[in-house]
Amino acid sequence: MTSEFHQKVKQVFFEALAIEANNRDAWLDEKCGGDHVLRQEIASLLENHADSPLLTVSQVPGLTDSSLSSSGRFQTPTFVVQRSLWERARHRGRQCVIVALIVSIWLVLASTQAWFGAGVSQSLRDIRGNELQSTLGTQTASVSEFLGFEIERHQACLRPRFLRATIENLLSDTTTELARNDIRVRNLMYFKNLLGNDVQFVLLTPSYEVAWDHTPNGNLATSIQQLLAQGKTEFSKHLAGVLHGKPYLKAPDSAYIEIDPNAATTLTLFLPLYGTDDNDSVTAVVAFRSTQIAERLAAVIAHGRMQNSLETYAVNSEGWLLSDSRFLDQLTLIGRIPHRARNTTIMQLACKDPGVDMTAGEQPTMSEDQWPLTLSVHSLTRRKSGINLDGYRDYRGRKVIGAWSWIDEYNLGLVTEMDHKEAYASLDKYNRYYTFRLIFSTVALSILMLMLLNLNGHWSSSLQDATLAQPVGENQIGAYSILREIGAGGMGVVYLAQHSLLKRNTALKLLKPEQVNRRTRALFEREVQLISSLNHPNIVQVYDSGSTLSGLFYYAMEYVDGMTLDELVERSGVTSPARTVHIMKQVCGALQVAHSKSLIHRDIKPHNIMICHKEDGGDMVKLLDFGLVKQMNSENAQTLTGAWAGTPRYMAPERFHSPGAVDERTDIYSVGAVTYWLLVGQHPAVLNVSNSSSEIAHPSNATKQLIPTDLDQLVADCLSVIPELRPQSTAELLRRLGEIRLFDEWTVESAEQWWSTFQSATTDAQQVSQT
Amino acid sequence: MDSAEPGAVTQILRTLSAGDPEAAGRLMELVYPELRKVASSYFQHEPAGHMLEPTALVHEAYIKLVGQQDVQWEGRTHFFAVGALAMRRILVDYARQRRRANKDLDQKRIELKDDLLLSHHSIDDVLAVEDALCKLAEVDPQQAKIAEMRFFGGLTVADVAIALKVSKRTVEAEWTMTKAWLRRELGGIPE
Numbered sequence: 001m002t003s004e005f006h007q008k009v010k011q012v013f014f015e016a017l018a019i020e021a022n023n024r025d026a027w028l029d030e031k032c033g034g035d036h037v038l039r040q041e042i043a044s045l046l047e048n049h050a051d052s053p054l055l056t057v058s059q060v061p062g063l064t065d066s067s068l069s070s071s072g073r074f075q076t077p078t079f080v081v082q083r084s085l086w087e088r089a090r091h092r093g094r095q096c097v098i099v100a101l102i103v104s105i106w107l108v109l110a111s112t113q114a115w116f117g118a119g120v121s122q123s124l125r126d127i128r129g130n131e132l133q134s135t136l137g138t139q140t141a142s143v144s145e146f147l148g149f150e151i152e153r154h155q156a157c158l159r160p161r162f163l164r165a166t167i168e169n170l171l172s173d174t175t176t177e178l179a180r181n182d183i184r185v186r187n188l189m190y191f192k193n194l195l196g197n198d199v200q201f202v203l204l205t206p207s208y209e210v211a212w213d214h215t216p217n218g219n220l221a222t223s224i225q226q227l228l229a230q231g232k233t234e235f236s237k238h239l240a241g242v243l244h245g246k247p248y249l250k251a252p253d254s255a256y257i258e259i260d261p262n263a264a265t266t267l268t269l270f271l272p273l274y275g276t277d278d279n280d281s282v283t284a285v286v287a288f289r290s291t292q293i294a295e296r297l298a299a300v301i302a303h304g305r306m307q308n309s310l311e312t313y314a315v316n317s318e319g320w321l322l323s324d325s326r327f328l329d330q331l332t333l334i335g336r337i338p339h340r341a342r343n344t345t346i347m348q349l350a351c352k353d354p355g356v357d358m359t360a361g362e363q364p365t366m367s368e369d370q371w372p373l374t375l376s377v378h379s380l381t382r383r384k385s386g387i388n389l390d391g392y393r394d395y396r397g398r399k400v401i402g403a404w405s406w407i408d409e410y411n412l413g414l415v416t417e418m419d420h421k422e423a424y425a426s427l428d429k430y431n432r433y434y435t436f437r438l439i440f441s442t443v444a445l446s447i448l449m450l451m452l453l454n455l456n457g458h459w460s461s462s463l464q465d466a467t468l469a470q471p472v473g474e475n476q477i478g479a480y481s482i483l484r485e486i487g488a489g490g491m492g493v494v495y496l497a498q499h500s501l502l503k504r505n506t507a508l509k510l511l512k513p514e515q516v517n518r519r520t521r522a523l524f525e526r527e528v529q530l531i532s533s534l535n536h537p538n539i540v541q542v543y544d545s546g547s548t549l550s551g552l553f554y555y556a557m558e559y560v561d562g563m564t565l566d567e568l569v570e571r572s573g574v575t576s577p578a579r580t581v582h583i584m585k586q587v588c589g590a591l592q593v594a595h596s597k598s599l600i601h602r603d604i605k606p607h608n609i610m611i612c613h614k615e616d617g618g619d620m621v622k623l624l625d626f627g628l629v630k631q632m633n634s635e636n637a638q639t640l641t642g643a644w645a646g647t648p649r650y651m652a653p654e655r656f657h658s659p660g661a662v663d664e665r666t667d668i669y670s671v672g673a674v675t676y677w678l679l680v681g682q683h684p685a686v687l688n689v690s691n692s693s694s695e696i697a698h699p700s701n702a703t704k705q706l707i708p709t710d711l712d713q714l715v716a717d718c719l720s721v722i723p724e725l726r727p728q729s730t731a732e733l734l735r736r737l738g739e740i741r742l743f744d745e746w747t748v749e750s751a752e753q754w755w756s757t758f759q760s761a762t763t764d765a766q767q768v769s770q771t
Numbered sequence: 772m773d774s775a776e777p778g779a780v781t782q783i784l785r786t787l788s789a790g791d792p793e794a795a796g797r798l799m800e801l802v803y804p805e806l807r808k809v810a811s812s813y814f815q816h817e818p819a820g821h822m823l824e825p826t827a828l829v830h831e832a833y834i835k836l837v838g839q840q841d842v843q844w845e846g847r848t849h850f851f852a853v854g855a856l857a858m859r860r861i862l863v864d865y866a867r868q869r870r871r872a873n874k875d876l877d878q879k880r881i882e883l884k885d886d887l888l889l890s891h892h893s894i895d896d897v898l899a900v901e902d903a904l905c906k907l908a909e910v911d912p913q914q915a916k917i918a919e920m921r922f923f924g925g926l927t928v929a930d931v932a933i934a935l936k937v938s939k940r941t942v943e944a945e946w947t948m949t950k951a952w953l954r955r956e957l958g959g960i961p962e
Contacts, residue, residue, distance in 0.1 A: 006910035013948050049951040570928055570939070682929070 009041050016042060017049070102449045110438060117434050121427050125389045128423045131310070132387060132403035136416040139301060139312045140405050146300045147410050150293050151247050151269060157194045158273050158286060163187060165276050167203070167284055171211055184212060195288070203273075204285040206243055211284065219260040220268070220289050226259050234317070238411075242270045243282050249410045251316040252347050264347035267293040298323040298346060301414070309423070312416040319377040321349045322412055327396060330359065336396060351377035351415075354397040362397065376404040380413030391420040476500075477548050480508050480556060496559060506543060507560070511553040528555045530599060538590035540610075540622045560622045562612025563758075565678060569606070572758060574703060575678040577711050578746035579619070583611060584675050585737050586621035591671065592730040595664045602662060604670035605650040606677050613755045617748040649683045650674065653721050665723040668733060672718020672726070675699075679707055684719055710740040780836040784846030795853060802850070803857045806832045810861045829854035829924055845933055848926065852934035855924025862923065863901045870898065903956045907949070914949040917942060 012031060019027045024046070032039040158164070166183045169175045175183075191199050191214075202220045203212035208228055210221040227235045238248040248270040250256070252263045266289050273284040301312055301323045314322040324346065325331060336349065336358060352371035356362035364371070373381060375392040385405035394400045394417055402417035421428070476482070480497035486507065487494045497508035525545075532542040545555035565583070569575065575583070587609060594601055601623070614620040652669035676684045679699040697719040699705075700712045714736050720726050727733040780801050787794040809832045833850055900922060908915035913935070920926045920934060928946065932939040 003910040010911070010948055013951075014944060017947070044955055045948065045951045048955040049947070566927070570943075 005038075005041075009038065009045070012038065012042050013045055016046060098452055099449060102445055102452075106442065106445050109441060113434055113438065117430065120430060121424075124424060124427045128401060128418065129387060129389050129403070132389075132401065132416050132418060135310050135312060136403045136405055136414060139416060140407060140414050142300050142303070143297065143314065143412075143414060144407060144409070146297060147249060147293075150290075150296075151249065151271070154195065154269055154286075154288050155247065155271055157191060158271060161276060163190065164274060164283070167273055168275060170203070171205060171284060188214060196292070198292075200289045202287045202289075204287065206282060206284065208239065208285075215289065217262075219262060220287060223256060223259045223263065224287065227255065230255070239270060239285070242272050242285050245272050245280070245282060247271050249412075251322055251410075251412050253316050253318050253320070257347060263289070265294050266291050267297065269293070294322070294346065302326075309419045310416060311418070312414060315351055315377050315380055315413050315415065316347075317381060317383075317411055317413075319351045319373045319381050320347050321351060321395075322346060325349065331396065349395060351395040353393045353395065355393070357393070357397040357399070359396050359398050364397070376402045376415045376417065377413070380404055380406050380415070383408065383413075477508060477510070477552060477554055478544075478546055478556075480506060480554075482508065497556065499556070505559040505561070506556040507540075507558070508554055508556050525553075531557075533597065534590075534593050534599070536590045536593040538586045538621050538623055539593065540624050558622075560610045560612050560624070562610045562620075562622070565606035565609045565611060565674060568611055569677060569681050572754070574681045574705055576744070576746065577679065577705070577707050577740075578742045578744050579750070580675060580678045581711065581737055581740055581742060582619060582746045583609075583621050583678065584671065585734065586619075587623060587671060587674070588730050588734045588737065590621075590623040591667055592734065595667070595730055600662050600664065601667050601670075604667055604674060606674050606683075609674065613751075618751045619746075650677075652723070654723060663723075664729055665726050668718050668726050668728075668730070669720075669723075671733065672697075672715050675711075675715050676702075676719065679703060679705060679711075679715070706743065708740055708742055710736070711742075714740070780850070781846075784837070784850055787846060787849045795849070798849070798853050799857065801836065802832060802853050803860075805836050806854060806857045807861055809835065810858075810865070829858050848930045848933045851924045851926055851930065852920055855920045855922075855926065858923040859901070859904075859919055863898065866898050866901075900953075903953055906956065907952065911949075914945050914952070917945055918949050918953060921946070 012028075015031070016024055016028060028039060028042060032042070166187060170180055170183045191201065200215045200220065201212075202210055202215060202224065204224070205211050208224070210225070213221045215221065227233065228239070230236075235250070238246075238250070242248050250268040250270060252266060256263050269288040269290070271286050271288070272282040273286055275281050275283040297314065301314055311326060312323075313325060316322050330336075331349065336354075350368075351374050352368060353374045354364040354368075354371055355366065356364050358364065372378065374394055375388055376386070377395075379386045383406045387403040389401050391399045391401055394402070399420040400417040401420050401423050402415055404413060404415040406413045477497070479500045481500055483496045483498055483505075485493060486496050493510050495508045495510065497506050498504065499506060528542060528545045531539070532545075540560060541558040543556045543558065545553075547553045563571070587604070591601065591604070604623075608624045610622045610624060612620050612622065650670045650673040652666045654666070673684050676682075676697075676699050680703040682702065684697065697716040698712050699715050700707045714727075714733075718726050718733070727736060780798065783794050783798045783801065787798065806828065809828050829851060832854060833847070837847075837850065904915050904918055904922075907918065916935065917931055920931050924930075926934065928939055928942050931946075932942045935942070
């Protein structure tokens with residue numbers, strides 16, 4: 001970049017500015033020809049060109065009075081960015097909190113349900129367990145009682161002395177066969193009387209020889225012999241036990257049945273027969289075989305059925321059914337028992353687990369001899385009692401829960417079982433319901449969560465966009481969309497903003513967050529309150545104030561589309577006395593309102609007074625910036641900027657040496673200074689202590705303009721160093737303004753004419769707070 | 772360094788208006804030390820939350836040097852013009868100093884103190900402006916001078932016109948472009 005190039009750029013730049021914006025691009029293309037570098041340079045400069053003043057580094061409140069002094073930052077305020085990071089984090093943090101909250105609620109719900117459900121299931125288990133066990137207990141008791149009774153009954157038969165004596169004789173070698181027959185006949189009659197006509201029994205010697213066989217086909221005796229011949233078996237053990245006085249109830253088992261198939265439906269009682277001596281020695285063993293007992297046992301068990309779903313059955317030591325199954329028909333149907341000869345399941349069925357649920361029609365894959373015993377029966381074959389509430393397959397293959405006990409005395413076991421499904425039917429329902437509820441609540445909660453997150457997103461976009469580091473145009477503060485920055489001062493930045501609903505242009509003044517502390521906030525608030533308490537058409541109106549969620553304080557004011565008095569003079573030169581008076585009357589009118597509330601503006605200067613075009617014609621003056629306003633009567637009133645509050649050039653001199661001593665006349669001095677500026681085009685030299693300042697204070701001495709004497713003197717009086725020599729109140733000032741004999745009039749027409757010339761050149765940057 | 776005699780500056784200002792070329796240099800000799808004094812006392816007692824205010828300092832220096840003596844309008848302008856240059860030098864030095872100091876400071880401490888943060892920004896701003904002005908001076912000294920006077924001296928367009936002895940219209944025009952140029956130049960500042 002050389003200086004020649006720069007000069008060329010300058011030239012083209014100015015020419016381009018003169019061209020209307022729409023035609024500019026075309027004109028540029030033509031002008032630059034093929035010089036892309038030049039074109040680019042001009043374009044970028046034009047981009048950065050704006051009528052608003054450039055922002056400067058620093059700002060002395062009131063010290064500078066030109067359009068330059070709308071100062072602040074160079075670009076989008078950095079404070080906004082800093083806030084945004086925290087804001088984002090805070091916002092995200094909030095989202096996380098919500099999500100965490102919802103998730104934890106769900107977890108709590110789910111776990112309570114699960115825990116509760118577990119409790120319910122546990123108690124149901126307990127209930128079922130109790131049911132099973134109580135049924136089993138009852139059945140066991142019944143069975144024991146029954147069998148005990150039968151044994152006792154039979155035992156009783158063997159007790160009478162005569163019987164024992166006769167049997168002894170029977171067994172004695174010395175008895176004749178004739179005598180033996182006689183004994184037999186008599187005893188048989190006896191037994192028949194007591195035990196029924198179809199009684200069957202075998203009498204054994206202590207060495208297990210058959211002494212008397214009263215069975216239809218001698219099968220019992222044969223069976224006993226053959227069983228004994230098998231060696232040391234359970235049978236021989238039990239039989240030996242009988243010799244010691246322990247009755248033995250023999251249920252049929254496979255070995256037995258093999259020998260004698262008819263034995264399947266019988267129970268055999270082996271009872272000791274004592275001798276007549278007093279030694280209590282066993283002289284014989286009587287084995288009663290009875291179908292009845294077996295049938296009655298089955299009946300006892302069947303009688304004990306309480307519920308439809310509870311099934312109790314008896315098994316022998318091998319696991320074969322000793323009682324009737326109520327599923328007889330079903331079992332035949334599914335082929336579980338061979339198509340029977342007898343109408344019973346007794347000893348027809350081994351309690352084996354088919355591996356599949358045959359009631360459901362499933363076919364077992366293996367043959368029966370490969371099946372294992374069912375859980376309950378298997379335990380019984382080991383003489384162990386037990387209970388299972390989780391579920392296992394019964395001999396049909398159906399899932400059941402059950403309890404079982406081994407009755408050692410009688411060598412049989414009892415099983416009580418219940419259909420698993422039925423047992424936990426209610427729980428199943430509950431579980432299903434629970435699962436459904438869980439799914440439902442999960443879905444509901446996630447929808448809720450999504451909604452909340454979405455809402456959060458909405459909130460953030462509408463209320464907190466002020467915090468996003470984006471070009472100013474996309475900012476939003478409260479209901480206001482920020483369009484652009486129009487200036488800044490020590491305490492705040494002023495933006496042109498638009499109310500989102502009203503679409504009204506407003507000036508939004510924002511307090512810089514890094515300067516926010518209690519003191520500045522209080523001052524800011526005071527400023528807002530003071531201004532809004534003043535109601536005058538020439539005082540800029542405050543519409544609104546507030547703070548954003550991110551902590552930015554703002555107030556929204558009337559946006560004045562005009563120019564400051566600074567610019568007025570700079571652009572169009574000195575103001576005619578008539579217009580000056582017109583303007584200053586308005587200023588004084590506004591000031592009067594402030595003074596009436598004991599508020600001293602303290603910073604009246606051309607830069608703080610704006611003039612705009614009234615819609616119905618004429619000049620409208622607006623007094624801005626009450627940031628330095630001090631309440632005369634308030635003791636703890638402070639200003640942000642201390643001693644140098646006010647613009648020295650327009651500041652009453654007494655403020656230099658006694659900054660605290662302000663009253664209306666301080667403002668009046670400034671009014672005079674502004675008037676001077678309007679008439680002369682320069683500000684009055686300050687810091688004149690000498691009384692003989694008449695030379696300087698009279699505008700007529702400084703300008704070629706013709707100034708009416710009244711006005712000239714009025715200004716001089718206002719600029720008097722000694723406050724007492726100035727007009728003492730705005731009322732007096734206004735009066736004197738009214739009394740001025742002007743040379744010409746400033747009419748609406750004059751104003752219109754002026755505005756039509758200068759309208760297009762207004763900048764908006766004037767509405768600036770300088771404090 | 773002794774303060775200048777009361778009246779000495781005023782004298783120079785008067786001669787400046789009269790057209791004395793050397794007067795500017797002599798003025799600088801007197802203004803600069805005074806300004807430095809003012810500035811350093813300001814920097815030392817820098818209140819929290821304040822920005823550096825060069826024009827206030829220049830004004831203060833003016834009061835100290837010229838006081839309440841009768842000076843013509845033009846004289847004051849010259850003072851401020853010179854003051855602007857002096858202020859620029861002082862501020863830039865100070866800013867550079869502060870930046871070096873900040874680099875050694877514990878990062879944490881910088882973040883904690885609000886005013887440091889503020890100063891930190893204005894340091895960057897000052898130095899950025901300084902760089903931009905130097906760059907501008909290479910291609911257009913007059914525009915750079917105008918910018919300097921306005922930034923550091925707070926002079927109005929009219930003041931600048933007087934100080935540079937050119938027409939107001941010229942100043943306005945130059946300033947229009949300078950603004951655009953500077954805005955573009957400074958737009959690259961981070962944050």
